[in-house]
Amino acid sequence: MDAxxxxxxxxxxxxxxxHLRLARDRPDTIRVDATLCGLRLEIDCFEDGHIEISTFKGTEDIDGGYDELTKILNHYVME
Incomplete structure (x- = not known):
């Protein structure tokens, strides 16, 4: 396949x-975040012309409010 x-x-x-957003988290890629109903795509476009895609599926249900946010951050984020 061509680049x-x-x-x-x-x-x-x-x-x-x-709907999409662009991000640059690495020096050799530009990431395109695309949002569809029930699906989010992270499309990494590399400077050499290849792409890598990660998909995140979900129901888009509301999982909680501020208490849920602080619980998630306390569990996953180190201070």
Whole structure:
């Protein structure tokens, strides 16, 4: 397969009217976060032209409020 540019990925998502955000967490990638109902995609577009995709599926149910947030942060985030 030919190299895929970030512009190809953006064009496909925009043509389908999919909400997206760009992020740059690593020096060799631009990440596209795309949000669909019940699915979130993280699309890493590498400078060499390949992409890697992670998917996160969910029901989009509300899991709680402030108490749930602090419980999650206390469990997963080290001070």
């Amino acid at each position: 895929v540019t970030i512009f190809h990925v953006l064009q496909i998502l925009e043509e389908r009217r999919i």
